[in-house]
Amino acid sequence: MRKELIEQLRGGLVVSCQAFDYEPFYGAEMMVKMAVSAKLGGAAAIRASWPENIRAIKKEVDLPIFGINKIMPKVYDKLHDVIITPTLASARAVMEAGADIVAVDCTLRQGRTPEAIQALLEEYKAGLNVLIMAEISTAEEGRIAAAGGADILSTTIAGYTPYSRHLEEPDYRLIEELIETTPLPINAEGRFYQPEQVVRALKLGAWTVTVGSAITRPHCITRTFTQAIDRFKTQEKGAG
Numbered sequence: 001m002r003k004e005l006i007e008q009l010r011g012g013l014v015v016s017c018q019a020f021d022y023e024p025f026y027g028a029e030m031m032v033k034m035a036v037s038a039k040l041g042g043a044a045a046i047r048a049s050w051p052e053n054i055r056a057i058k059k060e061v062d063l064p065i066f067g068i069n070k071i072m073p074k075v076y077d078k079l080h081d082v083i084i085t086p087t088l089a090s091a092r093a094v095m096e097a098g099a100d101i102v103a104v105d106c107t108l109r110q111g112r113t114p115e116a117i118q119a120l121l122e123e124y125k126a127g128l129n130v131l132i133m134a135e136i137s138t139a140e141e142g143r144i145a146a147a148g149g150a151d152i153l154s155t156t157i158a159g160y161t162p163y164s165r166h167l168e169e170p171d172y173r174l175i176e177e178l179i180e181t182t183p184l185p186i187n188a189e190g191r192f193y194q195p196e197q198v199v200r201a202l203k204l205g206a207w208t209v210t211v212g213s214a215i216t217r218p219h220c221i222t223r224t225f226t227q228a229i230d231r232f233k234t235q236e237k238g239a240g
Contacts, residue, residue: 002131002151005064005100006185009208012044013198014066014187016212017057023219028056034216035061047210051097058098066133066187066210067099079162082110084135088127095130103154106134106145107161117141118148125149133187137164139177146182153178154187154210170197172204179205193224 015038019026025034031053035046039061047066048054054067069090070083084105085091091102104124106117124132133152134145137160142153155178158164158171165171170191178186185207192198193214201209213220 005131006152006207009044009064010185011202012208013042014045014047014189014208014210015041015043015215016047016189016210017053017216018047018049018212019217023217025216025218028053032056032060035063038215039063044208045100047103047212048099051093054094054097054099064100065098066101066103067094067097068103069094078160080109082107082112084156088123091124091128095128099130101131101133101152102128103133103135103156104150105157106136106148106150107141107157108144108163109161114144117144121145121148121150137161139174139181142174142178142182142184146184150184152187152207153182153184154189156187156189156210158190160190167191170201172200175201175204175206 017031017034017038019030031048035057038046043063045064045066046057046061048057049068049070054065058065069085071086071090072083073081082105085102086105091104095102121132131151133154134150135154135156136142136145137157145153155171155174158174159166170188175186175188187208187210188201188206189210192209192211198209198211
């Protein structure tokens with residue numbers, strides 16, 4: 001069944017339906033509407049955070065769910081904090097809510113060693129009856145996670161650790177490096193804003209591509225337009 005699910009996802013678009021509590025679309029009801037819309041548009045799977053949202057989406061949308069459980073600190077440091085399904089209990093909660101694949105932060109942040117990452121993955125594999133996707137930021141982390149027993153690798157955190165490449169576009173080189181050095185399916189994620197970028201990742205060999213903000217976060221979509229207008233105004237002012 002697991003191999004069938006992975007094969008089913010090949011070449012598909014995963015749509016991330018998430019919102020934080022300070023955003024207008026926060027809440028399970030809104031996440032369900034986003035997921036339904038993504039399915040209507042042809043999505044192959046949904047990425048969702050927190051058990052309540054996953055449970056609600058699962059009732060209404062018959063697509064595989066990539067589940068995460070973001071455990072947020074009071075003061076969040078985006079470059080250094082590990083928040084994506086950091087414990088077995090947090091992973092079990094999203095699995096029991098209906099996640100078909102559970103995503104786990106497998107970066108070497110907060111002083112974690114390769115041995116600690118592999119031990120974490122082994123614990124998850126032993127304690128959960130679900131596919132495990134290792135979310136990484138470098139090829140080294142990908143190799144560590146593959147050796148630890150991950151089923152899928154994802155580039156989700158590329159550019160969001162102090163030591164990974166910080167780019168405005170997706171890290172295509174990382175996709176290539178992972179394909180060259182590991183045998184696992186690769187989910188490409190992070191800074192995908194245009195359909196052409198998704199196609200490029202698939203051409204490189206990505207198994208799936210996840211897109212979030214460019215589809216399901218209206219304020220981020222709006223910002224791409226307003227920033228373009230601001231750049232235009234600055235250029236006009238400079239020309240004048």
